Structure formats: structure tokens, C-alpha cells
Amino acid sequence: MIGTASNVMAAPANRITLRKTLVSCAVLAVALLLAIVLTSLIGSEPLPARASLCAIASLGTSTCGLSRDQFDILFQIRLPRILLAAAVGGSLATAGAGYQALLRNPLAEPYLLGISNGAAVGTMIALIFFGTNEWVRPVVAFTGALVATFAVYRLARGRAGATPERLILAGVIVTTFLSSVIVFVTTLMDATRIRSFTFWLLGDLSGTSKALLPVTIAITIAGALALTLHARSLNLLMLGERDAFDLGVEVGHVRIVVFLVASLLVGSSVAASGSVGYVGLVVPHLARLSLGSDNRISIPAAALGGALFVIVADTVARTIIAPRELPVGAITALIGAPLFIYLLKRSHG
Amino acid sequence: MLEAHEVSVSYEHRTAVANVSLTLKTGEITAIIGPNGAGKSSLLRALNGQIRHSSGSILLDGEPLERLNRRSISRRIAVVAQEAELRFPVTVLEFVLGGRFAWATNAGWGWETDRDLQVAQTVLQETELTELSGRLMNELSGGERQRALMARALATEAPILLLDEPTANLDLSHQATLLSLVRKRCDQQRASALVVTHDVNLAAQFADNILLMQHGKTVHSGTPEEVLKPHILQQVFEIRVLVDAHPVTGGPRVTPVHETYRHH
Numbered sequence: 001m002i003g004t005a006s007n008v009m010a011a012p013a014n015r016i017t018l019r020k021t022l023v024s025c026a027v028l029a030v031a032l033l034l035a036i037v038l039t040s041l042i043g044s045e046p047l048p049a050r051a052s053l054c055a056i057a058s059l060g061t062s063t064c065g066l067s068r069d070q071f072d073i074l075f076q077i078r079l080p081r082i083l084l085a086a087a088v089g090g091s092l093a094t095a096g097a098g099y100q101a102l103l104r105n106p107l108a109e110p111y112l113l114g115i116s117n118g119a120a121v122g123t124m125i126a127l128i129f130f131g132t133n134e135w136v137r138p139v140v141a142f143t144g145a146l147v148a149t150f151a152v153y154r155l156a157r158g159r160a161g162a163t164p165e166r167l168i169l170a171g172v173i174v175t176t177f178l179s180s181v182i183v184f185v186t187t188l189m190d191a192t193r194i195r196s197f198t199f200w201l202l203g204d205l206s207g208t209s210k211a212l213l214p215v216t217i218a219i220t221i222a223g224a225l226a227l228t229l230h231a232r233s234l235n236l237l238m239l240g241e242r243d244a245f246d247l248g249v250e251v252g253h254v255r256i257v258v259f260l261v262a263s264l265l266v267g268s269s270v271a272a273s274g275s276v277g278y279v280g281l282v283v284p285h286l287a288r289l290s291l292g293s294d295n296r297i298s299i300p301a302a303a304l305g306g307a308l309f310v311i312v313a314d315t316v317a318r319t320i321i322a323p324r325e326l327p328v329g330a331i332t333a334l335i336g337a338p339l340f341i342y343l344l345k346r347s348h349g
Numbered sequence: 350m351l352e353a354h355e356v357s358v359s360y361e362h363r364t365a366v367a368n369v370s371l372t373l374k375t376g377e378i379t380a381i382i383g384p385n386g387a388g389k390s391s392l393l394r395a396l397n398g399q400i401r402h403s404s405g406s407i408l409l410d411g412e413p414l415e416r417l418n419r420r421s422i423s424r425r426i427a428v429v430a431q432e433a434e435l436r437f438p439v440t441v442l443e444f445v446l447g448g449r450f451a452w453a454t455n456a457g458w459g460w461e462t463d464r465d466l467q468v469a470q471t472v473l474q475e476t477e478l479t480e481l482s483g484r485l486m487n488e489l490s491g492g493e494r495q496r497a498l499m500a501r502a503l504a505t506e507a508p509i510l511l512l513d514e515p516t517a518n519l520d521l522s523h524q525a526t527l528l529s530l531v532r533k534r535c536d537q538q539r540a541s542a543l544v545v546t547h548d549v550n551l552a553a554q555f556a557d558n559i560l561l562m563q564h565g566k567t568v569h570s571g572t573p574e575e576v577l578k579p580h581i582l583q584q585v586f587e588i589r590v591l592v593d594a595h596p597v598t599g600g601p602r603v604t605p606v607h608e609t610y611r612h613h
Contacts, residue, residue: 015442018460104436232459236447238437242430245399247505248423248451293437296459 016294024291028304035308036086039315040078044322047074080213081205085314085328086307087216088205088273089283091265093306094224096280097287097299101234102258103156104241105167106285107343110145110266111277113167114174118148119263119270120201121178124185126271134209138216142267148174149263168344203276203329205314216272223265224303230254231295238293276310276329278336283309285339350375351396351426351509351541356405358391358565365391367565368405373509373541378531380552381545383562384586389545392562393511396543397428409509423451427507429498429515435487441497442482445469448504468504475530476500491518499527503534510534510542516551528555549603553577553595561585577601 037056041049047070054064060075092110099108099115110116122144123137130136155170182201186194200207227234233254236244245251269276287301313331320326351373358366366388373379381389395402398414407414409425427448449465473479476496486494495518502510510531516524532555534540546552552559552573559576561569563585569576582590588605595602 015440015446015461018458106436229459232450232453235439235443236450239435239439239444239447242399243447245419246397246423246428246430247447247501248420250419288437293439294443 016292016297021297021300024297025300025304028301028308032086032304032308032311035311036079036082039082039311040074042315042319043073043078044319045070045073080210081314082311084213084216084272085205085310087213087220088269088276089279089306089308089310089313090220090224090303091216091269091306092276092279093283093287093302093309094220094227094299095262095265096306097284097295097302098227098234098258098262099280100284101238101295102255103153103167104238107168107281107340109278109281109340110262111275111280112175112340113148113152113171114178115145115148115152115263115266116270116275116277117175117178117182118151119145119267120275121181121185122267123271124182128185128188134212138212138219138268138271141271142264145263145267145270146259148178149259153259199327200274202327203274203332204327205273206318206325207273209272212272216268219264219268220303220307223261224300226261227258228296228299230257231299234258234295234299235293238295274327274329277333278340279306279310279332281343282332282336282339285343350408350410351543352408353392353396354406354408356392356395356402356407358388358395358400359403364403365565366395366402369560369562369565369567370405371543371560371567371570373543375508375539375541376535377557378535378542378544378555379558379560380556381543381560381562382547382549382552383568387562388565389562390513391565393428393513393543393545397426397511398422420451423505423507425507426509426511427502427505429502429510429512431513431517432494432498438485438487440482441478441484441486441489441500442469442473444486444497445473445478445482445500445504448472448501451505468506469500472500472503475503477526492520492523495519496523496527499530503530508538508540510540512542512544514545514547516546516548524551531555549577549582550595553601553603554598573601577603 037053040056041047041052048066051064051066052074055062055066055071055074058064063071066074096109099110099113100106119141122141126137126140152167152170152174155173156167186197189197233244233249236247236249237251237254241251283306284298284302287298287305291297291301310328310332314328317326317328317331353369353371355368355370356366357364357368369392371379381392383389391400394400396407409417409422414422446461446465446469449461449468452465453459473482476499478493478496478500481489481493486497489497495515499515512531515527519527528551531542531544535542544552544556556573558570559573560567561576561581568585569581577592579590579592582603591604591606592601
């Protein structure tokens with residue numbers, strides 16, 4: 001039957017309204033809150049559910065009968081890690097949604113475009129030159145992400161704009177170039193650090209830094225808000241830069257905002273957890289599939305959904321072969337890579 | 350009112366438009382015709398501020414175009430360009446509502462107002478797209494998409510319409526409908542329109558003025574009767590043409606005479 005394939009992909013026929021956006025985001029926020037609480041009970045060290053819930057409800061002011069060790073596991077290890085997972089997921093999904101709208105390309109993703117690698121190189125430089133100062137890391141990672149973003153953008157832009165294939169090729173070039181930089185720097189490290197470093201490169205949340213956690217969360221929320229405020233401009237940019245310009249969008253201004261905000265989001269999340277791949281691809285895609293392509297709903301939904309997605313993926317990563325752990329990036333790539341292939345095939349119509 | 354005085358547009362190595370002047374008067378349709386590469390589209394894009402003119406001046410309601418911000422230009426100039434490739438699913442209604450972007454205010458938190466919706470419904474009706482408003486753009490035929498582009502331009506309520514080959518994908522009846530819509534805008538809402546077209550006869554029927562361009566320069570401008578003369582067209586298009594009176598309108602009718610043709 002003609003049109004069946006596209007009907008399956010059809011956006012909801014009804015227009016997106018402010019109320020619909022608020023309701024959808026509220027539902028996702030509640031789900032996120034539930035996920036944070038429930039996954040904190042799961043892990044290699046089982047915690048008593050009722051006492052843990054009571055302690056979380058008291059925001060850590062009461063132990064509710066948990067032992068000292070249990071209390072520390074819950075508040076010093078698990079909850080910070082889960083919150084970091086939420087921030088990283090929210091950041092990467094928001095950045096992905098932003099790149100996709102700006103570059104008019106459903107396949108754009110920080111990891112696949114080499115932007116995560118740019119941030120990783122930045123983080124490594126910070127580790128080598130400012131090893132002890134963890135505040136420098138996100139700043140240099142942000143710079144690395146920004147440089148990689150511009151490199152990909154310049155490489156991909158042809159006379160006819162950036163086609164999906166050209167963009168992905170540019171991403172491959174930047175990724176492989178930066179990978180060799182990473183390998184080069186890694187060989188300069190001592191053997192004991194290489195293993196933990198390889199884990200970090202694949203995306204690993206086990207090294208949660210408590211000092212940076214609030215900053216990472218703040219950047220995620222601020223970045224998601226900033227891109228949501230530009231969502232209507234991005235809706236028009238998705239239809240082409242020329243059209244958007246004709247209709248009144250300050251194209252240059254919006255482009256700079258998206259580049260800066262997305263690079264900041266990727267930089268801060270990579271500095272905290274390495275390159276968690278495919279989140280920026282899977283989550284915005286699911287958001288658009290279920291809620292439509294209007295960025296006013298799909299960006300905030302992707303932010304909340306990304307948080308949810310990485311929390312669940314990390315819970316799997318730290319429990320599936322407990323007491324040993326997998327890097328969370330391995331789980332997200334396992335889900336993301338097949339979806340990427342599916343999307344690539346579909347983009348050829 | 351949009352005026353261009355001695356406007357030139359240069360790309361890196363060549364001059365696309367050289368010293369062209371024109372004024373879009375209220376209530377009038379101006380057509381730009383000319384061979385491929387004559388600089389028609391470059392001129393149109395310069396008039397909208399999309400490409401910078403290298404010399405001359407472009408005035409919108411008396412103010413230099415480059416001093417105005419994007420939104421205030423977009424509230425006054427609407428463009429119907431060739432369609433871009435759509436990579437994300439968007440419904441016809443959402444697409445047409447894009448035309449309301451320049452009118453968004455902070456009070457509405459960037460969301461469409463009831464008035465925006467009302468305008469969209471009206472133009473969907475005018476372009477006969479009401480029944481398709483919930484459909485996805487990439488499910489439509491080329492002609493339907495072209496009408497959606499027109500609907501979006503009308504939704505801006507801009508008093509100046511710039512149209513680049515607006516009838517390229519349309520069948521005979523929709524060509525007429527679309528240009529009637531432009532005519533109606535010009536007559537009833539005191540708008541003016543500039544149409545870049547390859548269809549000389551369409552220009553003859555709908556335009557008040559014709560600007561004939563070649564190699565970036567104005568070769569002739571004036572009413573269809575003044576411009577569409579055999580020796581002028583022959584020289585510019587390098588093909589023999591017959592010009593006679595249109596049997597219905599009485600205006601000029603252009604028939605190219607090809608060197609090889611079939612006898613009847």
C-alpha cells in the first residue's frame with residue numbers, strides 16, 4: 001500500500017501546544033524521579049527498600065535504620081552516580097537534538113560527529129597539564145568540543161549544504177584524526193592508568209566527581225532551557241537555512257548559540273564521564289517519533305528522556321555482570337548502533 | 350514599498366547583477382524574465398537581503414535594507430523560493446504556521462496565537478489545502494508542496510511578495526490559481542509582487558511591468574506591450590519568435606519558432 005511506511009513514521013496530526021508540552025514534560029519528569037529513586041536500590045550491594053526510600057525522602061537527614069555503610073553507599077556512591085548519569089544523558093540528548101535541527105540531519109550526534117572525541121582530547125590535555133585541578137577539565141573539554149564542532153561543520157558544508165552522507169564522512173574524518181591523537185597521548189601514560197583510561201573513553205560513570213556534579217547538572221538544565229528557547233527558530237532551520245532566513249530567523253545568531261550550548265553540554269558531560277555514545281541519536285529520535293518534530297516539545301522531552309535512558313543503561317552496566325562493571329557507553333552503543341543503521345538506510349528513502 | 354537603485358551583486362569572480370534599478374509599486378505585479386544565468390534569482394535574493402549587494406541601494410519603505418533587523422524585513426517581504434529538501438516530518442499546518450514566525454512576541458512565549466491559527470486557516474483555504482492540513486509535507490505531490498510554500502508566504506501577511514519560479518511544479522489550472530492569488534493580494538490588500546519566471550506568456554498575462562534581464566543587466570523594462578517585441582526577444586533569447594495578440598486578453602502572446610518543427 002502506498003504511503004504505509006511513511007504513515008508509520010507520521011507525526012501526531014494534532015499541533016503541538018504549550019499545554020501538551022507541559023503535560024508531556026511533567027510525565028517524563030515524574031518518570032525520571034521514579035527512576036532515580038528506584039535504581040538507587042539496585043546494585044551489587046542490596047539495600048533494604050523501605051529504609052532506603054525513607055532515607056531518600058528525608059533527603060539524607062535521617063538514616064531510617066540503614067547501617068553506616070549502607071547509608072554511605074546510597075548517598076556517597078549510588079545517588080551521585082545516578083544523578084551524574086541523568087546529567088550526562090540529558091546533556092548528550094539535548095546536544096544531539098540541537099545538532100540535528102541545526103544541521104538538518106537526523107543522523108547528527110556528538111559521538112558520531114567526533115565532537116565527543118574533541119572533548120575527550122581536551123579532557124586529556126587538562127589531565128596531563130592540570131592533573132590535580134578538576135575544574136579546568138570541563139573548560140578545556142568545552143574548547144575541544146567547540147573546535148571539533150567547527151571542524152566538522154566546515155568539512156561537511158558543500159555547495160548544496162551538508163548532506164547526511166557528507167556530514168557523517170566529515171564526522172568519521174574528525175573522529176579518526178582525534179582518535180589517533182588520543183592513542184598518541186595514551187602511549188605517553190603509565191600502564192596502570194591506561195586501563196581506567198580506556199574505560200573512561202568508552203563512557204564510564206564510576207569515577208563520579210562530587211565537586212563537579214552540581215556544575216554538570218546546572219549546565220545540563222541551563223543548556224536544555226537555552227536550546228528550548230530557540231526551538232521555534234530551530235523548527236524553521238530544520239526546513240533549510242534559506243527558508244528560515246526568509247521567514248525572519250537570525251540564522252547566524254541561532255547557529256552560534258546552538259554550537260556554543262551544544263559544545264558546552266558535550267564538554268561538561270565528557271569531562272565527567274568520557275564519551276557515552278549514541279545517546280544523542282537514540283533519544284531525540286524516540287522523542288520525535290512519539291511527540292512529533294516540533295523542537296519546542298522534542299528538545300525538553302529529549303533532555304528528560306536522555307536522563308532516563310542513561311540512568312537505565314548505567315544500572316544495567318553496573319549490575320549485569322556484578323560485582324564487575326561494564327562501561328555505560330558499551331550498553332548505549334549496543335542499543336544505538338542498530339538504530340543508526342536503520343536510520344541511515346531510511347534516509348536513502 | 351521596495352526600491353532598488355543601481356544595484357549590483359558580485360560573487361567572487363563574476364558580477365551576477367549590474368546596475369539594476371526597479372521599484373515595486375503598491376498594487377502592481379512585476380515580472381523578471383530573461384535567459385538562464387541572467388541574474389534574475391540573484392537580484393531577487395539581494396532584494397530580500399539574503400545576499401549583500403556590492404553597490405547601489407535597496408530601500409524598504411524608505412529605509413536601507415541592511416539597517417533593518419531580520420524580523421522587521423520578514424514581516425514586510427515574503428519569499429516563495431524553490432522548495433528545500435525535507436528531512437524531518439512536518440505537517441502542512443505546521444509548515445504554514447512557519448510563516449507566522451516574524452510576528453511572534455515574548456508575551457506568547459514563542460507559541461502561536463489564535464490569530465496566527467486563524468491566518469493559517471485562511472491561507473490554507475485560499476490555496477485549497479485545508480483538507481491536507483494534517484498531512485505530512487513529504488507525502489504531498491510536487492504541486493501541493495508548491496502551494497504550501499505559497500500558503501506559508503501568504504501567512505506572513507507581508508505586503509511585498511517575491512516569487513522565484515512559483516509555477517514551475519504546477520499544472521495549468523493551479524498556475525492560474527496561484528497567480529490569481531498574487532493578483533488578489535495586490536488588488537485588495539495593497540500588496541506588490543515580483544515574479545521571476547521563465548514563462549513569458551504567464552508574465553504577459555499577469556504582470557503590470559516586465560523587466561527583461563541579460564548578463565546581469567536590464568535590457569528593457571516597461572509594460573508587457575513595450576517589452577515583448579519580436580526583435581527584443583529574438584536578440585536576448587536567440588530564437589525566432591512570433592508575437593501576436595492573445596485571443597482573449599488582447600495582450601501580447603509570444604510563440605517561439607523552433608528551427609526544427611513538425612509540419613501538419
